[in-house]
Amino acid sequence: MSAESVQTAKGLERLIEALRVLPGVGPRSAQRMAYHLLQHERQGATQLAQALEAALARVRHCARCNNFTEDEICGLCRSPRRDPSLLCVIETPADLAMVEQTVSYSGLYFVLMGRLSPLDGIGPREIGLDRLIARATDGQVQEVILATNFTNEGEATAHYIAEMLRARGIRTSRIARGVPLGGELEYVDVGTISQALIDRRGL
Amino acid sequence: MSRRRVDQEPAYVLHSHPYKETSLVVEALSRRWGRVGLVARGARRPRSAMRGLLLAFYPLRLSWSASAELGTLTTVEWAGGQSALSGVGLMCGFYLNELLLRLLPREDPHEALFDAYAASLARLGAEQSPAEVLRSFERRLLTELGYAPLLEQEATSGVPVDPARQYRYEPELGPVPLQGSQGAQPATGICVVSGRTLLDVARDDYARPQTREEARRLMRTLIAQRLPGQVLHTRAVLKELQDL
Ligand SMILES: [Zn+2]
Numbered sequence: 001m002s003a004e005s006v007q008t009a010k011g012l013e014r015l016i017e018a019l020r021v022l023p024g025v026g027p028r029s030a031q032r033m034a035y036h037l038l039q040h041e042r043q044g045a046t047q048l049a050q051a052l053e054a055a056l057a058r059v060r061h062c063a064r065c066n067n068f069t070e071d072e073i074c075g076l077c078r079s080p081r082r083d084p085s086l087l088c089v090i091e092t093p094a095d096l097a098m099v100e101q102t103v104s105y106s107g108l109y110f111v112l113m114g115r116l117s118p119l120d121g122i123g124p125r126e127i128g129l130d131r132l133i134a135r136a137t138d139g140q141v142q143e144v145i146l147a148t149n150f151t152n153e154g155e156a157t158a159h160y161i162a163e164m165l166r167a168r169g170i171r172t173s174r175i176a177r178g179v180p181l182g183g184e185l186e187y188v189d190v191g192t193i194s195q196a197l198i199d200r201r202g203l
Numbered sequence: 204m205s206r207r208r209v210d211q212e213p214a215y216v217l218h219s220h221p222y223k224e225t226s227l228v229v230e231a232l233s234r235r236w237g238r239v240g241l242v243a244r245g246a247r248r249p250r251s252a253m254r255g256l257l258l259a260f261y262p263l264r265l266s267w268s269a270s271a272e273l274g275t276l277t278t279v280e281w282a283g284g285q286s287a288l289s290g291v292g293l294m295c296g297f298y299l300n301e302l303l304l305r306l307l308p309r310e311d312p313h314e315a316l317f318d319a320y321a322a323s324l325a326r327l328g329a330e331q332s333p334a335e336v337l338r339s340f341e342r343r344l345l346t347e348l349g350y351a352p353l354l355e356q357e358a359t360s361g362v363p364v365d366p367a368r369q370y371r372y373e374p375e376l377g378p379v380p381l382q383g384s385q386g387a388q389p390a391t392g393i394c395v396v397s398g399r400t401l402l403d404v405a406r407d408d409y410a411r412p413q414t415r416e417e418a419r420r421l422m423r424t425l426i427a428q429r430l431p432g433q434v435l436h437t438r439a440v441l442k443e444l445q446d447l
C-alpha cells in the first residue's frame with residue numbers, strides 16, 4: 001500500500017468521525033453520509049464546508065435573548081412591534097420557532113439553550129441563569145412566561161427561575177398543559193390525561 | 204446470561220440518555236430485578252408511544268427481554284397513584300435517583316429498597332419535610348447495601364450510646380466517644396455528632412432541628428465513604444442554585 005492511499009483512507013476516517021458529532025448520527029449513518037458526499041455530492045460538500053466555516057465565524061448569541069444571530073442584538077429583539085413587557089423563556093431555538101408559529105405571542109424571548117439536568121451535572125451556570133436574571137430585571141419586563149418542557153428537568157428549570165424572579169419582584173407564569181387541541185381522549189397518553197385531571201379548571 | 208422475559212414489572216425510570224439515532228437507554232429501578240439498563244427502541248421518535256411515559260418519579264409497569272447487559276424494553280404502562288414532584292421535592296427526587304445510580308449495582312434486587320423508594324416519592328409528592336425523607340432513605344439504602352451504620356452502640360466496646368455524650372463517627376467503625384474538650388474544634392473530615400442524634404436517627408425521628416443538621420452531616424460522611432473521590436452532581440447543582 002502506498003503512503004498516498006493510506007493518507008486518503010485517513011481523510012475518509014476523519015470525515016466519518018467528524019460527522020458523528022451530529023445528533024442521532026451513529027457510525028453507520030456517518031459512513032453513509034461520508035460516502036454520499038464524496039461520491040455524488042462533491043459540490044454540495046464544498047458548500048457545506050464553507051457554510052459551516054462561515055456560520056462558525058459569524059453566528060453568535062444575541063446579547064438580549066441568547067438565540068443565534070449574526071448581530072450583537074438579533075432582529076426579533078430589535079423589532080419595535082414586539083411587546084417588551086413580556087419575556088418568554090424557552091429551552092431551544094426550535095421551541096422559539098414553534099411559539100412564533102402560533103402567531104399569538106408578541107413579546108420577547110430568552111433562549112436557555114438547555115435545561116437544568118441535575119443528574120448530568122447541568123446546573124444554573126451551564127444554562128446562563130444569571131444572564132436571564134439580568135435580562136428579566138431590566139425594568140421593562142413585567143411578566144416572565146416559563147415555557148420550558150413538561151419533563152422533570154423542564155419543571156425543575158421553571159421552578160427555580162420562578163423562585164429567583166419572584167424574589168426580585170418579577171411576575172412569573174407557567175404555560176398551561178393538558179390534552180392537545182383536537183386531541184381525542186382515547187388516543188392521548190395516560191400521563192397527560194392524569195395531569196389534565198389534576199390541572200382541571202372550573203367552567 | 205440466559206434469555207429472560209419480564210412482564211409488567213413495577214418499576215421507576217431513574218434516568219435515561221440518548222442511544223443510537225432514535226433510541227434511549229433507560230436506567231430503571233424494578234422491584235424484583237433491581238436496577239436494570241433497558242434500550243427503548245425508537246423512543247425518541249416524535250410519535251413514539253413510549254416517549255411521554257418514560258418519565259422519572261412515576262410508577263410504571265415495564266416489560267422487557269434481556270439476553271445481554273442491556274435489555275430491550277417492550278412495553279411501558281402507566282401505573283398511576285403518584286402525584287407529580289415539584290420544586291424542592293423534585294430536586295430531592297433527582298438526588299435519590301443519583302444515589303441509586305451510583306450506589307446500587309445493576310441486577311442486585313432489593314424489594315424492600317424499591318418499596319422504600321416508592322414510599323419516599325409518595326412522601327415527597329405529599330410535600331412532607333424533605334430532610335426527613337432523604338435521611339431515612341439514605342439510611343435504608345446503606346443498610347440494604349450491607350453498610351448499616353452503627354447507631355445505638357459505641358464502636359468496638361459495644362457500650363450503649365449515651366444521649367448526653369458527643370461522639371466522633373468513624374465510618375468504618377461507628378461512634379467513638381470524645382474525651383473531655385475534644386470536638387470543640389473537630390478536624391476537617393471528621394464528623395462529630397451527639398449521642399442524642401444517633402439515637403434519634405436509629406428511630407427515624409427527625410423532629411429536632413439539631414438532629415436534622417447532624418444527621419445530614421453524618422449521612423453525608425457515610426455516603427462519601429462509599430463514593431470515594433466522587434462529587435454528587437445533584438448536590439453540586441442544588442448548591443449553585445442556592446448561591447444565585
Ligand atoms: Zn435576541
